[in-house]
Amino acid sequence: MNNPYQPIPTKILDVIEETPNIRTLVLKPEKQIPFLAGQFVELTIPGFGEAPFTPSSSHFEREVLEMTIMRVGRATGALFTKKPGDLLGIRGPYGKPYPLKEFEGRDIYIVGGGVGLAPLRALFLALVHEINKYGKIFLRYGARTPKDIVYKKQLKEWEKIKKVDIDLSVDSADEPWERKVGVVTCLMDEIPCDVKKSVAVVCGPPIMMKFVTKKLLEAGFPGKSIYLSMEMNMSCGLGQCGHCRLGPYFTCKDGPVLTWEQIKDIEEPFL
Amino acid sequence: MAIYFLPNERRVNWLARLAGGYNLFIPVKAGNGVHWQRFDKEKVDLDSLALKEIRAAEPIKSFLFSPRERVALFPEPLEEPADGNPALLLGVKGCDLRGLAVHQKMFLEGEFADPFYSKRVKETVLIAADCPEPKDSCFCNLVGLKPYAVDGVDLVLSVIDEGWLVEVVSERGAKLIEGENWQPAAERQINKRDGQRQQAEGVLQQRNPKPLNPNLPQVIAERTNDEKFWAEAAKDCVECFGCLMTCPTCFCFLLYDQAKGDKVERTKVWDACYMAMYARVGGGANPRAKFLKRFINRFHCKFMHGKNQHGFYFCSGCGRCFTACMGKIDIRDILGRL
Numbered sequence: 001m002n003n004p005y006q007p008i009p010t011k012i013l014d015v016i017e018e019t020p021n022i023r024t025l026v027l028k029p030e031k032q033i034p035f036l037a038g039q040f041v042e043l044t045i046p047g048f049g050e051a052p053f054t055p056s057s058s059h060f061e062r063e064v065l066e067m068t069i070m071r072v073g074r075a076t077g078a079l080f081t082k083k084p085g086d087l088l089g090i091r092g093p094y095g096k097p098y099p100l101k102e103f104e105g106r107d108i109y110i111v112g113g114g115v116g117l118a119p120l121r122a123l124f125l126a127l128v129h130e131i132n133k134y135g136k137i138f139l140r141y142g143a144r145t146p147k148d149i150v151y152k153k154q155l156k157e158w159e160k161i162k163k164v165d166i167d168l169s170v171d172s173a174d175e176p177w178e179r180k181v182g183v184v185t186c187l188m189d190e191i192p193c194d195v196k197k198s199v200a201v202v203c204g205p206p207i208m209m210k211f212v213t214k215k216l217l218e219a220g221f222p223g224k225s226i227y228l229s230m231e232m233n234m235s236c237g238l239g240q241c242g243h244c245r246l247g248p249y250f251t252c253k254d255g256p257v258l259t260w261e262q263i264k265d266i267e268e269p270f271l
Numbered sequence: 272m273a274i275y276f277l278p279n280e281r282r283v284n285w286l287a288r289l290a291g292g293y294n295l296f297i298p299v300k301a302g303n304g305v306h307w308q309r310f311d312k313e314k315v316d317l318d319s320l321a322l323k324e325i326r327a328a329e330p331i332k333s334f335l336f337s338p339r340e341r342v343a344l345f346p347e348p349l350e351e352p353a354d355g356n357p358a359l360l361l362g363v364k365g366c367d368l369r370g371l372a373v374h375q376k377m378f379l380e381g382e383f384a385d386p387f388y389s390k391r392v393k394e395t396v397l398i399a400a401d402c403p404e405p406k407d408s409c410f411c412n413l414v415g416l417k418p419y420a421v422d423g424v425d426l427v428l429s430v431i432d433e434g435w436l437v438e439v440v441s442e443r444g445a446k447l448i449e450g451e452n453w454q455p456a457a458e459r460q461i462n463k464r465d466g467q468r469q470q471a472e473g474v475l476q477q478r479n480p481k482p483l484n485p486n487l488p489q490v491i492a493e494r495t496n497d498e499k500f501w502a503e504a505a506k507d508c509v510e511c512f513g514c515l516m517t518c519p520t521c522f523c524f525l526l527y528d529q530a531k532g533d534k535v536e537r538t539k540v541w542d543a544c545y546m547a548m549y550a551r552v553g554g555g556a557n558p559r560a561k562f563l564k565r566f567i568n569r570f571h572c573k574f575m576h577g578k579n580q581h582g583f584y585f586c587s588g589c590g591r592c593f594t595a596c597m598g599k600i601d602i603r604d605i606l607g608r609l
Contacts, residue, residue, distance in 0.1 A: 005526065
């Protein structure tokens with residue numbers, strides 16, 4: 001029986017402390033999860049239930065998956081009690097991946113906020129894996145304070161990659177900080193790519209998504225070139241249970257990444 | 272398709288024969304309404320058999336889209352469901368089939384088919400029965416349906432004075448009438464059936480003469496932010512969710528896990544989009560925290576997205592929603608004002 005509700009047993013190989021309330025779980029599912037950047041999975045926390053997460057690792061490495069998770073509620077709270085060797089379950093992948101074919105030959109302007117960098121890392125790693133297919137890759141990332149920055153070491157490594165341009169900001173600097181201070185839109189006053197031909201990809205807290213989208217539109221990005229990670233209650237992942245309805249869409253099936261063009265008529269799309 | 276006749280005196284024999292191969296369920300008169308009941312050949316009471324009456328209180332989805340079902344175990348997976356005695360529902364109404372159409376779209380036609388639903392739908396035998404006596408609560412004519420089924424079932428049964436007529440729809444249906452003394456129906460009998468059907472359509476037309484706005488999806492989209500309109504429509508709602516729990520087309524479900532020793536059991540239960548926490552996300556944000564938004568969402572789902580995406584309203588015109596409603600909110604009144 002092909003049972004879409006059945007999770008695959010998955011061992012936690014490692015737990016990486018990213019920030020005081022964000023961790024990356026390194027997971028090895030018994031069977032490979034054939035995800036592509038942008039797709040998500042349902043993670044079973046035995047006895048607690050399921051919650052949707054987007055892998056933050058590259059889809060070119062599927063033996064081991066990484067999920068970067070912020071502690072916000074009941075399920076993520078339970079995940080924070082887990083240690084290497086513990087068992088979780090995974091089912092998926094679900095949703096639509098980033099349309100990388102359409103990104104080819106274009107500059108890609110990525111804007112992340114807080115833990116929103118997690119799904120963007122899967123995209124970023126997929127892009128740099130085949131960097132010759134794409135134009136320049138710009139990454140603009142903002143966190144609350146320097147302590148809240150995820151993937152600190154990797155960001156430094158990524159800055160060395162040719163054709164990659166990274167800029168960071170923090171809302172407030174409570175320790176020495178050489179980059180910009182301000183919300184992430186402060187990094188967007190000058191957008192160094194041809195906005196009509198480029199692609200923008202955004203993931204972060206709703207308020208950040210709202211203002212970044214506004215800024216991107218003002219800069220001249222067409223709505224169909226702005227890709228937004230939408231947060232809804234994606235429960236079954238199959239496009240059936242109804243919980244993640246966003247206007248005419250089921251976020252789990254039609255998203256979780258939707259373009260501004262798709263959602264612009266929905267009242268308050270950002271929660 | 273071929274039409275056959277069975278005289279009244281042979282009905283019990285045929286029912287007993289059906290019950291021999293299937294879990295036979297029939298609609299019976301009980302209290303003020305009609306309810307599904309398992310056929311018991313030891314206690315046959317044809318007077319309580321409600322084939323001419325309108326749909327039962329319980330939608331047929333109760334048999335197919337289970338109200339509560341175990342769908343997974345962890346870490347060892349759930350085994351394939353065993354083959355049981357399949358159900359046969361005798362007396363399915365035309366309106367019931369709209370629910371079936373919605374669920375087949377939602378649960379079978381996407382990328383991921385629900386194996387439990389799929390198995391049950393394939394196995395369950397459906398015999399429709401005409402609705403010659405529509406009631407005040409019926410409005411199937413407004414949502415593009417008729418008071419009788421023509422397809423989507425195995426047999427279509429019509430009650431006439433001297434016995435039952437069946438029209439064979441599927442091969443499986445043809446087998447159901449083998450071995451019993453079904454005779455080819457006479458033209459007079461078929462005319463009688465057709466007359467009853469026309470009369471029922473006339474009654475519905477008389478009760479619900481004003482068709483729905485042909486641009487209903489567009490109108491609902493435009494009036495989405497008309498809070499005054501929706502607040503007035505919803506003013507008597509006590510949020511009991513009775514409308515959604517009796518609705519034959521509602522498809523929402525909830526998955527929840529329970530620890531059973533060192534195992535986890537995953538259960539799927541019916542859910543309702545009127546529930547306050549229905550759309551809440553892990554971090555606590557809730558796109559439809561206000562009830563009015565949830566009330567409007569129901570109209571979006573049934574009369575806008577359903578029609579735009581699948582070509583038909585996610586409503587069967589069965590009237591269960593306002594029959595169950597404590598506030599007596601008649602959906603026809605709301606639709607009529609749009």
